[in-house]
Amino acid sequence: MVAVxxxxxxxxxISTGSDVLDSVLDGGxxxxxxxxxxxxxxxxxxxxxxxxxxxxxxxLGCNGLYVSxxxxxxxxxxxxxxxxxxxERLERSGRFRFLEMATLKEAGVPAxxxxxxxxxxxxxxxxxxxxxxxxxxxxxxxPYDARILVHTVLSKIVREMGCTTMxxxxxxxxxxxxxxxxxxxxxxxxxxxxxxxxxxxxCLKILKARGTEVLWSKLAFTLKGGFKVxxxxxxxxxxxxxxxxxxxxxxxDYYSFGIRDLDKVVGVMFRRGCYNLLxxxxxxxxxxxxxxxxxxxxxxxxxxxxxxxxxxxxxxxxVWRALEPFVHEDVLKRNLKIVDFKAAAVEAVEPYVMLFExxxxxxxxxxxxxxxxxxxxxxxxxxxxxxxxxxxxxIYGKDEILKILGExxxxxxxxxxxxxxxxxxxxxIASHLSSLADIHLTLREICxxxxxxxxxxKTPLLNIELHTDEEGSEIKLTPIL
Numbered sequence: 001m002v003a004v005x006x007x008x009x010x011x012x013x014i015s016t017g018s019d020v021l022d023s024v025l026d027g028g029x030x031x032x033x034x035x036x037x038x039x040x041x042x043x044x045x046x047x048x049x050x051x052x053x054x055x056x057x058x059x060l061g062c063n064g065l066y067v068s069x070x071x072x073x074x075x076x077x078x079x080x081x082x083x084x085x086x087x088e089r090l091e092r093s094g095r096f097r098f099l100e101m102a103t104l105k106e107a108g109v110p111a112x113x114x115x116x117x118x119x120x121x122x123x124x125x126x127x128x129x130x131x132x133x134x135x136x137x138x139x140x141x142x143p144y145d146a147r148i149l150v151h152t153v154l155s156k157i158v159r160e161m162g163c164t165t166m167x168x169x170x171x172x173x174x175x176x177x178x179x180x181x182x183x184x185x186x187x188x189x190x191x192x193x194x195x196x197x198x199x200x201x202x203c204l205k206i207l208k209a210r211g212t213e214v215l216w217s218k219l220a221f222t223l224k225g226g227f228k229v230x231x232x233x234x235x236x237x238x239x240x241x242x243x244x245x246x247x248x249x250x251x252x253d254y255y256s257f258g259i260r261d262l263d264k265v266v267g268v269m270f271r272r273g274c275y276n277l278l279x280x281x282x283x284x285x286x287x288x289x290x291x292x293x294x295x296x297x298x299x300x301x302x303x304x305x306x307x308x309x310x311x312x313x314x315x316x317x318x319v320w321r322a323l324e325p326f327v328h329e330d331v332l333k334r335n336l337k338i339v340d341f342k343a344a345a346v347e348a349v350e351p352y353v354m355l356f357e358x359x360x361x362x363x364x365x366x367x368x369x370x371x372x373x374x375x376x377x378x379x380x381x382x383x384x385x386x387x388x389x390x391x392x393x394x395i396y397g398k399d400e401i402l403k404i405l406g407e408x409x410x411x412x413x414x415x416x417x418x419x420x421x422x423x424x425x426x427x428x429i430a431s432h433l434s435s436l437a438d439i440h441l442t443l444r445e446i447c448x449x450x451x452x453x454x455x456x457x458k459t460p461l462l463n464i465e466l467h468t469d470e471e472g473s474e475i476k477l478t479p480i481l
Contacts, residue, residue, distance in 0.1 A: 012027075012030065012031055013026070013027040013028040013029065013030060013031060014028050014029045014030075014031050014033075014056060014060065014062070014126075014127060014164045015027075015028040015052075015055055015056065015059065015060060016028050016029060016052060016055075017048075017051040017052040017054070017055035017056075017227060018051075018221075018227065018228065018229040020219065020229040020230065020231045020235070021204075021219070021229050023231075023235060024206070024214060024215070024216050024217075024219070024235075025187075025206075025209060025212055025214065026212050026213070029164060029186070029187060030164075030186065030211065030212075031126070031162065031164055032158060032159070032162045032163070032164055033158065033164055033165075033186040033187060033210075034154060034158045034164075034165050034167070034181075034184060034185045034186050034187075035164070035165065035166045035167070035185060035186065035187040035188075035189065036133075036166075036167050036169050036181060036182050036185040036187065036188045036189070037049060037166060037167070037168050037169070037189050037190075037191065038168075038169040038170075038171040038174070038182070038188060038189070038190045038191070038207075039170075039171060039190055039191035039192055040170070040171065040172045040173075040192070040193075041170065042193065043191040043192055043193050043202065044191055044202060044221070044223050044227060045131070045132070045168045045191055046070075046071070046131055046168065047083065047223055047226065047227045048189075048191065048227050049066070049129040049131055049166050049168055050066065050076075050080055050083075050085060050087075050129070051083075051085065051226050051227040052127070052129065052166055053065075053066050053096070053127055053129050053166075054080075054085045054087065054090070056126070056127040056164075057090050057095050057096050057127070058090065061095075062095075062125075062126045062127045063095045063096070063123045063124050063125045063126055063127075064090075064095065064096045064097075064125055064126075064127045064128070064129075065096075065097050065099060065116075065119055065120060065123065065125040065127075065128045065129075066087075066096070066097070066098050066099065066128075066129045066131070067099045067101060067116055067119075067128070067129065067130045067131065068098065068099070068100055068101065068131045069101045069130075069131065069132060069135035069136070070131060070132055070135060071100075071131070072100055073098045073100045076098060077098070083223075083225060083226045084225055084226060085226065094123070095123070097119060097123055097125075099115070099116065099119055112136070113153045116128075116130075116157070117153075117156065117157065117161075120157065120161055120163055121161070125163055126162070126163055126164060127163070127164050127165075127166075128157065128163050128164070128165045128166070129165075129166045129167075129168070130165065130166070130167045130168065131168045132167075132168040132169065132170055133167035133168060133169055133179070133181050134168070134169050134170040134171075134179070151184060154167075154181065154184055155184070167181055167185075169181065169182065171190070173192075174190040174192070174205060174207055182208075185208065186208070186209075186210040186211070187206070187208055187209050187210065187212075188206075188207040188208035189204055189205070189206055189207070190204065190205045190207055191203075191204050191221075192204075192205070196444065196446070196453070196461060197442075197453060197455070198458065199453055199458075199459070199460050199461045199480070200460060200461070200480050200481070201220065201446065201461060201480060202220065202221050202222060202223070202480055203218060203219065203220050203221070203446075203447060204218070204219055204221055204229070205217060205218050206218075216232060216234075216235065216448065218447050219232070219447050219448075219449075220446050220447040220449050220451075220463070220480070221480075222463070222478060222479065222480045222481055223481055224478055224479055224480070224481045228478065230447070230449040230463045230478075231449060231465075232447065232448025232449050233285060233286065233445070233448055233449065233450060234448055235448070237448070237449055237450065237465075238286065238290070238450055238464060238465065238466055239466055241325075241326070241466060241468060241473035242468055242473065243468055243472045243473045244297075244301075244325070244326050244472050244473065245258060245294055245297055245298065245301075245326055245472060245473050245474060245475075246471055246472040246473065246474045247298060247301050247302060248260055248263070248298055249302070250269070250299075250302060250304075251269060253271055253272050254268065254269035254270060254271050254272070255269055255270040255271075255295075255299060255304070255382070255384060255418050256269045256270070256295075256298060257269060257270065257294075257295050257298075258294040258295040258296075258297065258298030258299075258475075259294060259295075259474070259475045259477065260474070261462070261475075261476055261477035262452070262462070262475075262477060265454065265459050265460075265462065265477065265479070266439060266454055266457060266459065267457060268439075270384075270418045270420075270439070271418075271438075272382050272416040272417070272418065273412065273413040273414075273415075273416045273417070273418075274412075274413075274418055274419070274438040274439065275409050275412050275413065275419050275421070275436055275437060275438055276418075276419060276420050276421065276437055276438055276439040276440070276441075277420075277421050277422075277423065277433050277434055277436075277437035277439070277440045277441070278291070278292065278420060278421070278422050278423075278441050278442075278443065279422075279423050279424070279425065279430065279434075279440065279441070279442045279443065279455075280311075280422070280423070280424050280425075280442075280443045281424075281425060281442060281443060281444045281445065282424065282425055282426065283445050284443050284444065284445045284450070285445060286443070286445070286450050287314075288311045288314065288388075288422060289310075289314060289318065289319055289322040290322070291443065291464075292386055292420065292422065293319075293322045293323055293326065294475055295384075295420065296308065296323060296384070296386065297323055297326040297327050299384045300323070300327045300331050300332065300335055300336060301326075301327055301331070303335070303379075303381075304335065304379075304381065304382075304383075304384055305335045305336070305375035305376075305378075305379050305381075305383045305384070306335065306336050306337075306383070306384045306385065306386070307336075307337045307338075307339070307354070307368065307371055307372055307375065307383065307384075307385045307386075308336070308337070308338045308339065308385070308386040308387075309338075309339040309368065309385075309386065309387045309388055309391060309392070310338065310339065310386075310388050310391065311388030311390055311391060311422045311423075311424075312388060312390040312391045312394055312424075314388070315340060316338040316339065316340035316350070316352070316353045317350070319338050320332070320336075320338060320350070320352065323336070332352065333351065333352060335375075335379075336352055337352060337353075337354045337371055337375075338352055338353055338354065339353075339354050339355075339356055339368065340353050340354070340355055340356070341355065341356050341357075341358045341395070342355050342356070342357055342358060343358055354367065354368070354371055358395050358396075361392065361395075361396040361400040361401065361403070361404055362400075362403070362404055365404050365407075365408065368385075369408075369411055372385060372411075372415075372417060373415075376415065376417070382415075382416050382417045382418055383417045383418070384417070384418045384419075384420070385412075385417065385418070385419050385420070386419075386420045386421075386422065387419065387420075387421050387422070388421075388422045388423075389401065389421050389422065389423045389427060389429055389433060390422070390423050390424050390427050393427050393428060393429055398428040398429055401429050402429075402432070405429075405432060405436075409436055421433050421437070434455070434456075437456060438456070439454075439456060439457075440454070440455040440456040441453070441454055441455065442454075442455055444461070446461070449463055450463070450464045451463050451464065451480075452464060452477065459479075460479035460480055460481065461479065461480045462477040462478065462479050462480075463477065463478045463479075463480070464476075464477060465477075465478065
């Protein structure tokens with residue numbers, strides 16, 4: 001392995017520019033390696049390469065060279081400035097250069113590479129990006145000549161000069177024929193974009209990683225504010241909060257989600273009388289209470305009352321324990337009721353538990369509606385309730401739910417309360433709840449990371465992250481753009 005000497009230390013790895021990708025690739029790309037970034041137009045290859053160069057110069061103290069055959073210097077600098085990458089400042093420091101190349105003809109290819117080699121030597125570049133290498137390959141008529149050029153020139157840049165090099169290759173699919181440069185590459189990362197229920201999804205796939213064990217080869221990313229890779233749950237993507245959630249204030253006629261970003265994206269908070277739906281996709285591994293506890297604790301911490309009929313698999317005590325770190329015990333005891341079933345309840349029933357018989361849905365829902373009315377009478381304000389309809393369907397069946405669904409909706413709307421219904425896609429009642437919902441959100445797990453997506457209203461895919469500072473913890477949402 002070729003090492004790079006920077007700031008008096010030997011660097012064996014060059015960061016990818018993404019902490020997540022660094023974790024997957026054992027710290028980044030080995031210094032002195034060749035990286036091919038492939039993909040069709042518009043997938044973020046240029047931003048990936050620019051972010052990598054910027055990170056190398058700004059954070060690692062490398063000297064960097066960006067060679068472009070497709071974009072002028074002025075356009076590049078302006079576009080990158082909009083992403084928060086101030087390459088002009090790096091130019092003034094003398095540690096970065098942008099080399100704008102004219103339209104190529106085959107006879108000029110050797111001269112172009114001589115110029116690149118001269119620039120590398122002149123500024124002592126240890127990181128180089130060539131955008132795009134396909135522009136060079138396309139002007140060389142004979143594939144054999146292209147292979148010789150690649151081996152000769154790239155070997156000299158990478159192996160002899162020790163300059164870690166990233167080349168961009170235009171390629172519609174990962175399975176398309178390999179270019180000569182890809183065979184020589186130590187790493188191949190393919191970028192792609194597709195849609196999920198009408199929303200943009202960007203993914204990268206690590207196709208080759210010489211000398212590096214890759215445990216997670218496919219990752220989702222966004223170009224929002226640069227190039228950001230989303231951390232899978234298994235890699236600590238959504239850790240447990242270490243502090244109470246920050247309070248997000250309600251409006252006069254609205255309840256907040258408890259997530260500022262979601263309030264902004266959806267455009268309205270939970271208004272009085274609204275009937276809403278949170279749908280968990282089948283493969284989501286995130287426990288439901290880890291998401292709805294944010295909204296519930298936000299309501300309770302502002303003096304509101306909450307009644308919860310937990311989604312399937314959750315007991316009253318499980319929900320209580322999920323809320324306990326974020327809401328004062330006196331508030332929980334005074335303003336919270338959680339449904340459990342007599343067949344599953346332990347002998348000693350806590351005061352916060354409301355027991356259902358589990359025999360007649362109408363009789364049990366009458367108890368639920370009465371408890372909502374009593375909270376409303378005592379507090380003089382709307383009551384927020386959470387109902388796991390997957391639990392109701394499992395216990396009572398679809399037909400019984402349809403008999404009370406209209407009445408349940410009417411009571412919520414007529415009394416100005418706020419409801420969040422929770423289901424999983426295998427529920428037979430799912431389409432009915434979706435059509436009745438004012439707001440319909442779906443929780444998805446993509447490439448191991450967790451995303452919210454608004455079905456009603458339509459939103460981008462929104463990655464869920466936890467941020468904690470001195471003031472507390474909060475959920476942040478980053479869209480895929």
